[in-house]
Amino acid sequence: MENQNLNLLDRALGLDGPSEPWPLSGRVVLIEDCVETSGSFVLHQLVKRSLSPTSSNVIIFVAFANPFSHYDRILRKLGCNLVTQRDNKRFIFFDMLMLRCPDVDEGKSSEGGLVLLYEKILKTICGLPGDKKDYVTIMIDDISLVEVAANGGSDYVLDFLHYCHALTSEFDCSLITLNHEDIYSSMERPTLILQMEYLADILIKAEPLSTGLATDVHGQLTVLNKGTSHRLGRSGNKIHNFHYKLYVVLWRKKLVISIDKGYSSEKRSFRRTYHVNGRLGFWNLNTLCVTHLLNG
Amino acid sequence: MADTICRTLRDGGLEGEHAPALTIKDSKASPFGFDVFNYVLTQLSNYILAGKSQSRGLVVVAYSRSPSFYVDLLKRRGIDIASSHDWIHILDCYTDPLGWKNWLIDKDISQEASSLSSFCQDVRNLDKLYSLIIEQGLIGQGKDRFSIAIDSVSEMVRHASISSVAGILSNLRSHDQVSSIFWLLHSDLHEIKFTSVLEYLSSMVASVEPFNQAAFGQRVDLENLSMLEQNFRKGKFHVRFKRRNGRVRVMCEEILVELAGIKFTPVLSEDEIINQRLLPKVQFNLQLSEEERNERAKVVLPFEHQGNGKPIQIYDGRRSLGENKEEALVSTGKLQPDEDSGKGQIIYFRDSDDEMPDSDEDPDDDLDI
Numbered sequence: 001m002e003n004q005n006l007n008l009l010d011r012a013l014g015l016d017g018p019s020e021p022w023p024l025s026g027r028v029v030l031i032e033d034c035v036e037t038s039g040s041f042v043l044h045q046l047v048k049r050s051l052s053p054t055s056s057n058v059i060i061f062v063a064f065a066n067p068f069s070h071y072d073r074i075l076r077k078l079g080c081n082l083v084t085q086r087d088n089k090r091f092i093f094f095d096m097l098m099l100r101c102p103d104v105d106e107g108k109s110s111e112g113g114l115v116l117l118y119e120k121i122l123k124t125i126c127g128l129p130g131d132k133k134d135y136v137t138i139m140i141d142d143i144s145l146v147e148v149a150a151n152g153g154s155d156y157v158l159d160f161l162h163y164c165h166a167l168t169s170e171f172d173c174s175l176i177t178l179n180h181e182d183i184y185s186s187m188e189r190p191t192l193i194l195q196m197e198y199l200a201d202i203l204i205k206a207e208p209l210s211t212g213l214a215t216d217v218h219g220q221l222t223v224l225n226k227g228t229s230h231r232l233g234r235s236g237n238k239i240h241n242f243h244y245k246l247y248v249v250l251w252r253k254k255l256v257i258s259i260d261k262g263y264s265s266e267k268r269s270f271r272r273t274y275h276v277n278g279r280l281g282f283w284n285l286n287t288l289c290v291t292h293l294l295n296g
Numbered sequence: 297m298a299d300t301i302c303r304t305l306r307d308g309g310l311e312g313e314h315a316p317a318l319t320i321k322d323s324k325a326s327p328f329g330f331d332v333f334n335y336v337l338t339q340l341s342n343y344i345l346a347g348k349s350q351s352r353g354l355v356v357v358a359y360s361r362s363p364s365f366y367v368d369l370l371k372r373r374g375i376d377i378a379s380s381h382d383w384i385h386i387l388d389c390y391t392d393p394l395g396w397k398n399w400l401i402d403k404d405i406s407q408e409a410s411s412l413s414s415f416c417q418d419v420r421n422l423d424k425l426y427s428l429i430i431e432q433g434l435i436g437q438g439k440d441r442f443s444i445a446i447d448s449v450s451e452m453v454r455h456a457s458i459s460s461v462a463g464i465l466s467n468l469r470s471h472d473q474v475s476s477i478f479w480l481l482h483s484d485l486h487e488i489k490f491t492s493v494l495e496y497l498s499s500m501v502a503s504v505e506p507f508n509q510a511a512f513g514q515r516v517d518l519e520n521l522s523m524l525e526q527n528f529r530k531g532k533f534h535v536r537f538k539r540r541n542g543r544v545r546v547m548c549e550e551i552l553v554e555l556a557g558i559k560f561t562p563v564l565s566e567d568e569i570i571n572q573r574l575l576p577k578v579q580f581n582l583q584l585s586e587e588e589r590n591e592r593a594k595v596v597l598p599f600e601h602q603g604n605g606k607p608i609q610i611y612d613g614r615r616s617l618g619e620n621k622e623e624a625l626v627s628t629g630k631l632q633p634d635e636d637s638g639k640g641q642i643i644y645f646r647d648s649d650d651e652m653p654d655s656d657e658d659p660d661d662d663l664d665i
Binding site: 115118119155158159162163166169170189191194195197198224226238239241 | 324327361362364365390391392393394396399451454482484485486487521524525528
């Protein structure tokens, strides 16, 4: 059942065919979401697809939003063991939660921090064995927090994204990023998200239905495949739209609510933590597991 | 019409004249600017190779794609750069525009330079960029002229000020050896000021607009999905030419984007006008409908010779309204029964009957200055 349900999104992305060559090689994917409809489930699905046994992909996951435990918990429910993949060097996790640029000489250090991150990614790719170097996927969760880490320097973020884009042509790797569209909706000219949309080959938008809230459907996904001209044999511009519903499984009845996020290493337990969504103060459920895609 | 643009670039500029410059402008709603850019690039390359153009060489300033992308692109269009590339040079502002790779501690990660492309590692320094472009253009060409293609001025202006970008483009246009120049711009990334500056600098402005304007910006639903899909396959292509004699010509075509490239088709529907009148695009309706024209013709003007043989009577507001039907009247809000329906009237009420009729005397004569 799960395989059938995932086919709609996979088909839209060209992932339902053979895993090699990886259909997303050399392509840039942008996932846009908003508070009402979080797009992180798309990212989780892509992680799962990239790490499937039939493919030889390596994921470099740059996490600004959540710690490793968060993704591990979710991917476990999806049938993917991130700890094992990490040990097999197929899932390389960069924990960027504590990236803070020092106050002194802010401008230079924001850029410097991103240069170092770029260097880290580049070195990781170059350090991979020859056969794995061609199947790298870089995932960034999420760009709005990269901007926060750069002290609001969206120019530095764009420079960093440009260099990541250059990696896609140099090493044929794919770049998957997540950003929140509603953060920029009040700006007259939201340069950062517009630039990202121009850079992206595939745009996946998670948004509420135009008719408003519904009990059966959580939102709609629109996949726009721009069809870059340098990839022969790929389909041309295509737009897919379907409705989706997320199933959430509560695996403990007693819920612990705290402001801290992530794994509590002192208590050595997986606490279900509800953390305040930094953007608008909504409580965000973190343990979604299965996506059930309905045909729109 | 896209071919007209390419021919204009091919023919270049006359002695002592600025090189023809093309701005290709698009937006998020119809992001086909890059496809148009590639089309123009391919056409110009074909002209250069066939020896039909004024320029003998081409310099591509690559900001948003790698040099290998352009090599592949031209190869797919039947132009093999690898074998003979004296005529083309790519300035690579894509791979390492800010010199980050120089900062890397481990210098083993080296870059492969080729004879086809050279690196620019500091795109913030536009003077240096200018010299690099001219240097690359003159290599191999000698005294011959060359053309320049800049794949994204939007990227260029991220690293430099508007005035310096305008300066470098202007300098390139006015250089003796430059035959023609064209660039791509994403209009929604910039202030209108920057777009206007570039439009003033260009002799041709080609803008790509969405096929269905109404569909853009709305949330996707089943109704507008097909329109949105159409917007990502088709578009409208408006070109404004500035002629040497100062006249401006506007033309329009339709674009169809396919896997193999972009196709331009003339507009066939009756609603579209190929040569549009140059009315400014404002929210007011500046044109008259047929009915409005008729109504206007019927209005009797107050102080004009009516041409009907009767002596001219100028109404001074003293006579009662019932006596003279042919008087010109100005309405001040009091509604009169409309005796002559269909005839325009201007009804004028004087402020008071004590006022002297208008005379030829200058009312300011009694001032003691």
